[in-house]
Amino acid sequence: MNAQTRPSTVFDVQRVRADFPLLARSVHGKPLIYFDNANTSQKPQTVIDAVDEHYRRHNANVSRAVHLLGEEATAAYENARDRLAGLVNAASRGEVVLTSGTTQSINLVAYSYALPRLRPGDAILTTVMEHHANIVPWQLVAARAGATVKAAPIDARGELIVEKYVEMLTPEVKLACVTHVSNVLGTVNPVRELARECRRRGIPLLVDGSQAVPHRPVDVQALGCDFYAFTGHKMLAPTGTGALWARREHLEAMPPFFGGGEMIREVKFSGTTFADPPHRFEAGTPNIAGFAGVGAAIDYYASLGFEAVHAWEQQLLAYATARLREVPGLRLFGEAKEKEPVISFLVEGAQATDLATLLDLEGVAVRSGHHCAHPLMQFYGVPATLRASLAFYNTLEEVDAFVTALLKVRRLLM
Helix, strand or coil: CCHHHCCCCCCCHHHHHCCCHHHHCEECCEECEECECCCCCCCCHHHHHHHHHHHHHHCCCCCCCCCHHHHHHHHHHHHHHHHHHHHCCCCCHHHEEEECCHHHHHHHHHHHHHHHHCCCCCEEEEECCCCHHHCHHHHHHHHHHCCEEEEECECCCCCECHHHHHHCCCCCEEEEEEECECCCCCEECCHHHHHHHHHHCCCCEEEECCCCCCCCCCCHHHHCCCEEEEECCCCCCCCCCEEEEECHHHHHHCCCCCCCCCCEEEEECCEEEECCCCHHHCCCCCCHHHHHHHHHHHHHHHHHCHHHHHHHHHHHHHHHHHHHCCCCCEEEECCCCCECCEEEEEECCCCHHHHHHHHHHCCEECEEECCCCHHHHHHHCCCCEEEEECCCCCCHHHHHHHHHHHHHHHHHHC
């Protein structure tokens, strides 16, 4: 595929790139091509400014002081909750727990919702394509309760075998889990269909939305799930930020997971009464400056429009996939009909880590390894893959340069 066959677009990617300071740097004397967005996204200047502004002008703790700085910090923190509630179309802001990210969100559900309800012989259902964050917490609580963790299979294209997932929703399953978008394959799972089948059986469904929220509009009410976890740093926001959306009735029935300040009504040695959700799950001092950045990140997405972002990323994905097919001996992993811009692959005769190291010397940042998805690697019979994950600030020219670099380093390793 050459320049004449590139897709046309009205998305002004060069203007967008100017908003991201890090994209202008060079590495090893080469212009940076950042294709590791599934790992963490780069940050626009407005997010950087929001964090800087907090520390320069508003730095104070939240919900602890009546002075002006405390009120300003609290307002910024609670504004992030409002913005996140709007982002996923929560029914109310009280359904959004602010966390450090998806891992904390899932652990909160594991220990506060699942563990008190699990009994010997019960099961939790997940899938083969999950990130470790949607496997290991369930194994930990299942082991404590005498329960088990089951994994629904996928096919060779990297698509969930939906009928098998539904078959595995047996009476002993007390919680079902699924990733919205695979961090290795880019596969988009049919969450709405799975949620409908779970509801018919009275089984709550938790969705890992880490790789979905940065790329597509998410409406938790339309999806019909019970829990939705996602991470800030993959969607332009600072690290150490994220959220758990949960149905209000679940939050009200869940005991606290962490104990400490700001999650209580009253503490006595005879007993403690806890705050209402979501604050009962937010013990201690949070990443206040980070959540100021979350608000700015959501504003930035809104300025571009999620539909425009999604459309451009789909053009990038199609173009990059076609270009990679030109590389001799390249094997793609994950060819689902519906995907987000994540491409995993191997090149015959070359180790993934060797390719990634040599690509870095060419200025290309990609991820190599198991991507926190050991069961998925085992399914494909490989120890690791190379992963190129794209974002809306990437360009067709970067794709071409990436493929040129890949062909060069391939020759060096042959």
